[in-house]
Amino acid sequence: MRQVNRLLRHARVARRQPPRPRWIAPLRRLAIPALAVAALSGTTYLTVETGLTAAAYERVRQQLRLAEDRLGLRVRDILTQGRQRTARRELAAALASYEGQYILAVDLQAVRERLERLPWVRRATVKRLLPSTLLVRLEEHRPVALWRGPEGLRLIGTEGEAIPIEDLRAFRDLPLLYGAGAPARLPALHRLLRSEPELARRVTGAAWIGDRRWDLFVDGRTTIRLPEREADEAWRLLAREERRSRLLERAIDAVDLRNPDWIVLRLNRRILRHPGRKAA
Numbered sequence: 001m002r003q004v005n006r007l008l009r010h011a012r013v014a015r016r017q018p019p020r021p022r023w024i025a026p027l028r029r030l031a032i033p034a035l036a037v038a039a040l041s042g043t044t045y046l047t048v049e050t051g052l053t054a055a056a057y058e059r060v061r062q063q064l065r066l067a068e069d070r071l072g073l074r075v076r077d078i079l080t081q082g083r084q085r086t087a088r089r090e091l092a093a094a095l096a097s098y099e100g101q102y103i104l105a106v107d108l109q110a111v112r113e114r115l116e117r118l119p120w121v122r123r124a125t126v127k128r129l130l131p132s133t134l135l136v137r138l139e140e141h142r143p144v145a146l147w148r149g150p151e152g153l154r155l156i157g158t159e160g161e162a163i164p165i166e167d168l169r170a171f172r173d174l175p176l177l178y179g180a181g182a183p184a185r186l187p188a189l190h191r192l193l194r195s196e197p198e199l200a201r202r203v204t205g206a207a208w209i210g211d212r213r214w215d216l217f218v219d220g221r222t223t224i225r226l227p228e229r230e231a232d233e234a235w236r237l238l239a240r241e242e243r244r245s246r247l248l249e250r251a252i253d254a255v256d257l258r259n260p261d262w263i264v265l266r267l268n269r270r271i272l273r274h275p276g277r278k279a280a
Contacts, residue, residue, distance in 0.1 A: 072131045075101050079129075082138035085120040094118060095136070103128055111136075119164045122157065145186060147177040160186040176217075179208030189214060192232050196239035202248075213258075223254040230260070237263070 078095050094114050098106055108126045115124035115136065123139040141157040146168065155163040155171055160183040165171075177183060185208060193200035205217040214231065216224040226234050234257035241247045241263065247255070256264035 073103050074132055075099050075103050075106065075134055076132040078134045078136060080136045080138065082140065085140055086118055086138065090118055091115075095134075098134065103130065103132060103134070106134065122161070143171055143174060144190070145175045145177050145183075146171060147183050149180075149183075154183075156183045156186060158187070158190070160184045175203060176205040177208070178205070181211055182206070182208035192235055195232060196235060199235075199239045199242060218248055222248055222252055225254065225256045225258055227258045227260070234258075 075098050078098065080091060083091060094117075095111070098111065106128070108128070111126045111134070112124045115121050115126075115138065120140045121138055122141045125137045127135045127137075129135050141161065141163045143155050143163055143165075144158050145156045147154045147156045147162075153168055155165050155168055155174075156177065157163050162183065177186065189206060193203060199218070202218050203216050204220045207215040207217075209215055213228040214226045216226065218224055224238060238247075238255065238257060247265075250267070252265050252267050254266040256266070
């Protein structure tokens with residue numbers, strides 16, 4: 001009688017256990033074959049290291065290929081995200097050799113490095129989606145300026161990086177940069193300009209002067225000379241004056257903001273003084 005009661009008690013306990021999650025069965029189906037492939041791979045390594053015969057090694061290789069084919073662990077699909085400027089043919093050529101490879105043997109670092117050699121690709125990430133897919137995410141360069149350097153015009157991205165593009169005709173409307181070292185300081189300049197976005201949209205170029213400060217070109221005709229220090233305050237002052245008096249719509253060749261007490265305007269070869277920062 002005790003044995004019957006014990007069996008009934010175990011049966012009641014078993015019925016109370018929650019059902020297994022649905023994801024366990026697919027995971028188990030995938031994990032067991034993967035372990036089999038890993039074991040075969042280890043067998044291949046041991047065959048080589050222990051000096052077994054070539055015939056035995058070839059048999060192991062055949063078994064491994066059969067296991068790979070049964071499990072479907074070959075690259076069948078390559079999905080890409082983030083492609084905008086990269087040519088389809090360039091991307092396809094960079095990835096074509098990986099189709100059909102054993103997915104667990106694909107060198108993801110090598111794939112990434114190959115993609116990042118493409119002209120428009122700034123950064124790439126590659127992931128395996130078992131059993132048969134590679135997922136490629138691209139972060140492309142975003143062109144923001146042209147730099148006139150010692151080697152001629154170069155296309156420059158948001159972080160000041162040179163983009164290796166030869167045909168620049170599509171980018172001729174971008175702002176022009178001048179001066180050695182200007183691209184490296186472009187991110188800081190953008191942060192400064194964004195504090196006054198309405199005025200920033202009118203900037204058509206910038207020159208890095210003496211490795212110390214910026215001259216900006218507004219509307220393609222007016223030079224704005226920013227100071228070496230507190231350039232952000234000078235830029236905001238100019239924006240306030242433009243909103244108040246439409247300063248830059250006058251026939252002005254240059255606005256000099258380097259003096260902390262005055263805005264100096266150069267108009268028709270005459271220097272006029274305008275109330276400056278103390279009044280602001």
